[in-house]
Amino acid sequence: MFFQQLINGITLGSIYALFALGYTMVYGILLMINFAHSEIFMVGAYIGFWALTFLPLSIQNVVPLHLSLVFVSSIVGAGLLAVLVERIAYRRLYGASRLTPLISAIGVSIFLQNIMQVGVSAQSQPYPYPQSSDIMHFDFFGIQVNSLQISIFLLAIGAMIALQLFVNRTKLGKAMRATAQNHTVSQLMGINVNLIITMTFLIGGALGGLAGVLNGMYYGSIKFNMGFFPGLKAFTAAVVGGIGNIKGAMIGGFLLGIIEAMSVGYISSAYKDVILFLVLIFVLIFRPTGIMGEAVTEKI
Amino acid sequence: MIRKLLLLLSILTLILAGCGQSGPQVVKVALVAPLTGDISAHGQGMKRAAQMAVDEANAANLFPQYQLQFAAFDDRGDPKEAVTVANQIISDPTIIGIVGHLNSGCSIPASQVYAKKNVLMITPASTNPKLTQQGLKNVFRLCTTDDVQGPFAANFVVDSLGFKKVAVIHDKTAYGLGLAELFRTQFVSRVYPVLSFVGIDVGEKDYKALITKIKSTGPEIIYFGGMHPECGLITKQAKELGLAIPVFSGDGVLTPEYITIGGPATEGDLSSMTGLPPEKLPAAQKFIDDYARLYPNDDMQPYDPYTYEAVKMILEAVRQVGTNRDSLITTVAGINFTGILGESSFDEIGDTRNKTITIYRVTNGKFVYVD
Numbered sequence: 001m002f003f004q005q006l007i008n009g010i011t012l013g014s015i016y017a018l019f020a021l022g023y024t025m026v027y028g029i030l031l032m033i034n035f036a037h038s039e040i041f042m043v044g045a046y047i048g049f050w051a052l053t054f055l056p057l058s059i060q061n062v063v064p065l066h067l068s069l070v071f072v073s074s075i076v077g078a079g080l081l082a083v084l085v086e087r088i089a090y091r092r093l094y095g096a097s098r099l100t101p102l103i104s105a106i107g108v109s110i111f112l113q114n115i116m117q118v119g120v121s122a123q124s125q126p127y128p129y130p131q132s133s134d135i136m137h138f139d140f141f142g143i144q145v146n147s148l149q150i151s152i153f154l155l156a157i158g159a160m161i162a163l164q165l166f167v168n169r170t171k172l173g174k175a176m177r178a179t180a181q182n183h184t185v186s187q188l189m190g191i192n193v194n195l196i197i198t199m200t201f202l203i204g205g206a207l208g209g210l211a212g213v214l215n216g217m218y219y220g221s222i223k224f225n226m227g228f229f230p231g232l233k234a235f236t237a238a239v240v241g242g243i244g245n246i247k248g249a250m251i252g253g254f255l256l257g258i259i260e261a262m263s264v265g266y267i268s269s270a271y272k273d274v275i276l277f278l279v280l281i282f283v284l285i286f287r288p289t290g291i292m293g294e295a296v297t298e299k300i
Numbered sequence: 301m302i303r304k305l306l307l308l309l310s311i312l313t314l315i316l317a318g319c320g321q322s323g324p325q326v327v328k329v330a331l332v333a334p335l336t337g338d339i340s341a342h343g344q345g346m347k348r349a350a351q352m353a354v355d356e357a358n359a360a361n362l363f364p365q366y367q368l369q370f371a372a373f374d375d376r377g378d379p380k381e382a383v384t385v386a387n388q389i390i391s392d393p394t395i396i397g398i399v400g401h402l403n404s405g406c407s408i409p410a411s412q413v414y415a416k417k418n419v420l421m422i423t424p425a426s427t428n429p430k431l432t433q434q435g436l437k438n439v440f441r442l443c444t445t446d447d448v449q450g451p452f453a454a455n456f457v458v459d460s461l462g463f464k465k466v467a468v469i470h471d472k473t474a475y476g477l478g479l480a481e482l483f484r485t486q487f488v489s490r491v492y493p494v495l496s497f498v499g500i501d502v503g504e505k506d507y508k509a510l511i512t513k514i515k516s517t518g519p520e521i522i523y524f525g526g527m528h529p530e531c532g533l534i535t536k537q538a539k540e541l542g543l544a545i546p547v548f549s550g551d552g553v554l555t556p557e558y559i560t561i562g563g564p565a566t567e568g569d570l571s572s573m574t575g576l577p578p579e580k581l582p583a584a585q586k587f588i589d590d591y592a593r594l595y596p597n598d599d600m601q602p603y604d605p606y607t608y609e610a611v612k613m614i615l616e617a618v619r620q621v622g623t624n625r626d627s628l629i630t631t632v633a634g635i636n637f638t639g640i641l642g643e644s645s646f647d648e649i650g651d652t653r654n655k656t657i658t659i660y661r662v663t664n665g666k667f668v669y670v671d
Contacts, residue, residue: 001512001516004512004541005509005513008506008508008509012506012508122336122337122340123341123557124338124557124560124561126560126561137542139542144540144541144542215505219505219506219533219536220533220561220563221532221560221561225337225338225503228503229503229504230505260506260509264510264513265509265510265512265513266513269499269500269509269510269513270472270498272501272509
């Protein structure tokens, strides 16, 4: 049972981790908690749903092409939506107190949820792919793993490695790290800070969209409020890992997924979240900046 | 300025007063159910059925002396929201009867609000026994309670299915936990202890860890107390983890949306429902046909016939005694109503005397009743 729970936890953790990256990247650059990120995740899932349902049949028949279009459209769509949200709801508020964009973010979150609820559907929509027949099931000595879980894990790891390489090895990534440290000095060095912020939202939103599609495929149904619970967990994952730190978000995500599965498996399902958050409080007591977080003196 | 305002105000008052006198008295029947949110499939169905009953009465011009209207309210399946809506309803003196709520967790606190103003309330769907045990005179229930449904399900598992190993899951709500406990009590009294009895969170998506744990205890069937969104995911994820056993649940799950969420994994799952299936009620045939004609794009939900019947019952009481709130309550308490559910009357605490339960099984993607 231990290994089965580990697999349950890792799959859950992959989605949390992808989702948490969006929170942590925005925080790293802007010191702002983007509560609208959980709705970017939801909209990403819906875009994937529409691409799965409404693309012409000639495309749908070529499964690899269809699937890649589904992923591309929801990644691009969610990324662009995140950029749009930043432009409209946050950009003009950076000079204001740190609470102001936070409230704006909550507003955007409620706005997007209600738009989807009223304008699209208040009910669950079944995800058309993969049908249970398209999933391959493997049985390793009594441990059940399916092709979907493996793909989720690989896609999540792939996206995270790509992000790491981008941030650490490219010029734009370097500009991003510089902006995270100090906006004014970066600007003096010739970095277009606004462009970097836009890029951060684009990448974070794209990863959120990817997590949304994977979530829809894994659980088989989507709904306008699907972002709320995972959003809360992903945000927690980002904090535990050390908010603002990309590696931390990944570690936090996996950790959260695994703790959740294990506490259900070995202690109690009803007290799952109690146990989960108890562990987190202890982590934060001993490492207030999170697992990977560094104690940075307050920026001025 | 103030004088002008006063003048305007008095003119407005005159106009309003004039309106009130000219037309017939407005009488409203209210439906309260979750019209949005996770379980809106149930609530929207109830709204359609209630609308039908009111429209029919108006079309037949049953009440020439009144202007009969229908008002629908949304409690989102949330007890807090239910109390807010209940207060809004009692502030409207034209509302003479309430049909609702769906969730027991909403009906119980809301019924106390209605009792303050002595407003007649008939719930077509809340099955937790505690609702009518509060000693409120204005509260009636048209569906069978969980203390019949839960034990009936337990006996069905033992006698008809012949299973001895059952894992029980509930959603920690008044309805889900209540039903699961009543199931467990009866099951244990048949000398079989349950393998496990655990709660889950409403709105969660991942139950794989829980199912993995349950699987290791080797159950033959899962009994679930709660609503369809969670149950659909549980049955789906159980089959994904290789736990190919049926999931047995109560009336909260019996909606086509359950099969939408759970997909092919729901095949063979069981669900109990209060009352007889509409197909077996000869009087209900016209209702079923009319419903299909009026709402060709919507499936009938399990509590639609009950909602329809509850509205009809209130209208019958109005026909007999008019709109006085106290007389309406006494009339319904002593009513002997023959409608689409057969004969209905209420016992001394306000529960229906019609206590049948039907078991349904998912067969070829549809709930079909088991004889």
